[in-house]
Amino acid sequence: MTNDNSFLELDLESDFEDYNPLDEVEPEEDDDDYVGIEGYLGEEHAAEEIAVPEIPAAERIQNLFKSMAPRRKTLLGILAFVETPQSTTALEAKVDELQAHNFSVYSSGNLSALLEQAGAITRVTEEGEPYENIHNEPEIVEIDGVEYLQPVDPPEIYWVITEEGAEYLDSDRPLDRLRDILEQDTLYLPIYERILTICEDGKTVKEINAQVDDDPLVQKPRLYAPHFIDKLEKCDALEWADTWTTTEIGREGLAIVKEMMATQGGDEAENADA
The missing domain is CATH 1.10.10 (Arc Repressor Mutant, subunit A)
Structure with missing residues (x-):
């Protein structure tokens, strides 16, 4: 029995010897006018003018x-x-x-x-x-006899x-910020005085808690020692050095607290006599 499917028999050598796959590729447009900028990873991106506002x-x-x-x-x-x-x-x-x-x-x-x-x-x-x-x-x-260029180390x-x-x-005036806080928190002046005083020798949070958290002044609203520590730290009145320690700003602040408490006490005495 003969195979009549002769059309399936391909002479690869004769059929493809003149074939060039690039003949069917359309030529690309000229890139001579393309301007690119190298990106972070080396890829190119079309250059664009981007307006970036200058911030002082x-x-x-x-x-x-x-x-x-x-x-x-x-x-x-x-x-x-x-x-x-x-x-x-x-x-x-x-x-x-x-x-x-x-x-x-x-x-x-x-x-x-x-x-x-x-x-x-x-x-x-x-x-x-x-x-x-x-x-x-x-x-x-x-x-x-030959001259060379030798790099120079930068200064x-x-x-x-x-x-x-x-x-x-x-x-930046931390003492002014501390004074503002004390004037806003006059009710808690005794708490600030206590913390700044005991921390002159350095105290842990646990030790400060023991001196503050049971005070009647912080029951309603309920406040805890870290609330005051955070405020004092932001004013540079306390700093952490293995323990919370009163700084020079804190010592100046302590004098302000005592002065404010004395004035407050004098006003209360005058009101009582009136």
């Missing part, structure tokens, strides 16, 4: 401190430290000191970068010259506070 440094600094509220004291400490130019090494040591009792995932480099982006600090040389003005031209050296980076950073630092 003063506003950027305020936004940074608002978003980094838990690091406020450390950031302020950095600003105070770089009122004169400080090397990167010295700044790293200072940040370690500032965060010794307050662990943070933010390193000195992280915090410096954030403050620099906000416009609060800037890079300079040891002499205080803007770092962006430094151009490291390679040196020409001659070896065996060490120093950090210094900017005008806007200095203005923000000067505007």
Whole structure:
């Protein structure tokens, strides 16, 4: 029996020897006028003009401190430290000191970068010259009669506070904030006095709780020692150093509390006599 399906028999060599798959591909448009920009991963994107509003440094600094509220004291400490130019090494040591009792995932480099982006600090040389003005031209050296270009190490980076950073630092007045809180919380002046007094020698939260939580003043509404600790810490009146400890601001605040309580007591006596 013969196979009549001869049309299925293909001579691959004869049928495909002249076949070019590229003949059926339409030519692409000319890309000579295409302009691209390299993305984060190396891919190209069409260049576009994107209008980005310029935010003043003063506003950027305020936004940074608002978003980094838990690091406020450390950031302020950095600003105070770089009122004169400080090397990167010295700044790293200072940040370690500032965060010794307050662990943070933010390193000195992280915090410096954030403050620099906000416009609060800037890079300079040891002499205080803007770092962006430094151009490291390679040196020409001659070896065996042949001249070579030898790279030059860049100068060490120093950090210094900017005008806007200095203005923000000067505007931070923790004692004024503490006074405002005390004037709003006159009912709890004895509680503030007690906490600031006992913490001069350092106290744990448990020890402070024992001195505060059973006081009749905090029963209605029900308040606990951490409520007052938090307020005092935000005013730099207390700091955590393995225990809660009264700071210099806190000692000044304690004098204010006692003065306010004395005035309050005098007013009550006058009212009683009237």
